[in-house]
Amino acid sequence: MLVQPPAKSLVGGSERAPRGQVDSRMKLRDNGAVSEQNPITLDEARRPRPASAALTKTGGFLAGFTHTLQPYIGCRFGCEYCYVKALSVHQFHQPPLAWGEYVHPRTGIAEKLRKELARAQARGELDALAIFMSSATDPYQAAERRWRLSRACLEVFADYPPGLLMVQTRSPLVADDFARLARLGTRCWLSFTVETDRDEVRRALTPRCPAIAQRLETIAAARAHGLNVQVAVSPCLPYSDVETFGAQLVELAGRVVVDTYTSGDGQAGIRTARTGVAGRYAAQGWGDWRSEGAAQALYAWLSARIGARAGWSQAGFSALARSVTCVAPAQTAVVS
Template identity: 50%
Template structure:
C-alpha cells in the first residue's frame, strides 16, 4: 500500500482478522497464504504489545516525527478486542507518550469505547471509518462478518460529537446508491475514496486474484466491477462536499 509511505510505523494489534472481508488484499499475502485456516478463521493476539510500543515510542521520538498507521493488515477493533483489549492498551501508551500523528483505520463501532483516550490525543489522531457502501445487501455479500453500515454511521456520529477527528473511507468502492452522500454528510466532514486498483498496493493485481466477479454478478452490479466505478461515487459526493473535503486514495490516508 503506497499510502503507508507517509508513515514511520505501522501498528497491528492482532494477526489475522475475524471480519474476513472477501476483498481484503491481505488474503493473498504471505501472512495468510501459509496458514492452514481460511482468512477470517484465525486471529493471533500480540502479547505485551503496549510495553513494546512504549519502548519504541521513546526510542523513535528522539530521531524525528513519529506517524503511526493502525492497522495496515487487520482491524484493530475486531471482535477479539472486546476481550483482549490490546488496542486499548496501545492507545493508553500513546496517550502517555503521544506520536505526532495516529491514523486509526477500522470498520467497527467498538472504537467508540475508547473515545476517552482518543480525545486525549486531540488533533494528533484521526479515526478513519470504512463505509464502502450504504447497501446492506452489498455489505452482506462482500463482508458478511463485518459490522452493519448503520452501526458504523452511528459510531461516526458519536466520535464527531465527542470532538474526535474523523473521516469516512469509501474504500474499497463497492456498489452503492445515490443516498450515500446524504448519509455521510452529517457525520463526516472528510471523505476518502479508494478502489482496488489504487489501494491494494499492486495496481489491482492482488485483488484480481481473489475472483470477486461472481459477487458482482450475483448482485446484478457488474457495471461496478470497473476501474472507473469510483468516479461515479466521487461525482455523487461532490454534490455534498467541497473539493478540499474529498480525498482520493493515498492523499486521504496521509497525516
C-alpha cells in the first residue's frame, strides 16, 4: 500500500483552467501542527538535511524495482494510514514529531544522483535500473514548490535515463514538471494516487490531501501531455459504486493498481491496526476496515475490461519494474 497523505492542500481560483490544463494558481498549503502544544520550532521541523546518497536499494513490497529515491524526509500530507509511521525513518526521527508535522529537504540530492547514475552508465547498468520516486515521502508535496528537488532529479534523469522511473504522487504540483517527465518517454510512468471517487471520504480520512476532482484533472492533463499514467487506488477507500468509479479509472489511466490495508501495509494489516483508521471507519459507519470485498470487486471489474493493465497490490505495483529487471513476481493470493 503506497500511501502518503492528511492538510487542506489545494486552493484554486474562481475560474477554471482550460480543459487539459491544470490551474497554476492552485496552491498546496503547508499547514504545520508545530505550535502551542509542541514547542519545537518550525525551523527544526523543516530544516534541510544534506543527502549523503541518492539511491537506496529496495526489495520487499517494491521487489522488482532496484532502487528508491526520496527527495524529502517526512511528508506534510501526514496520512493517518501511512505505513511510513512504522518505519525507522520516522520512529527514530529527531526531534520527536508526529507524522505529518515535519519535512526535511534532502539538499544536494540531485548532485549525488548524477554521480551515482554516471557510475551506473560507466558499468553499463543504466538500462537495468528501475527507480521508484518515492516510497517514504511525496516528491510533490508543498515543500517542492520552494526547493524543487524532485525537479532537479528529473533534470539528472534526462541526462542519465534509467530503464524505468516511476514517479509516485497525489499532488497536482507535478503538473509543473510534465515537460520534464515527457522527456523520458516510455521510460517514465506517473503513478497518481486516487483512493476513492468520494470527496467526503477524502475529507473524513485524509483532509490534508488534494481534492479528488483536482487529482482527476491533473491525471487528464498528464495524459493530454502524452505521459504514461498509472492510477494507484491505494489503499482502496469507500467509493460510490464499481461501475462509476471503475469507468472513471479506465477513461483516465493506462494502468490501474488496486491495493488494501491488509494486502499492502507490509504486515497483513498489523501496521494499520496500530493507527487511527479503525476509529475513523467506525465513526463514519464504513464497516470493517479489514474487508477487501469492495477492492476485490473493483479489481475484478477492471480486469474484465482492461486485462493485464489492472494490477493487484504488490504484483501490480512492480509489474512494470519486473519487465526491466526481470525479477519474478512474488507469490500472491488469487483475487476473485
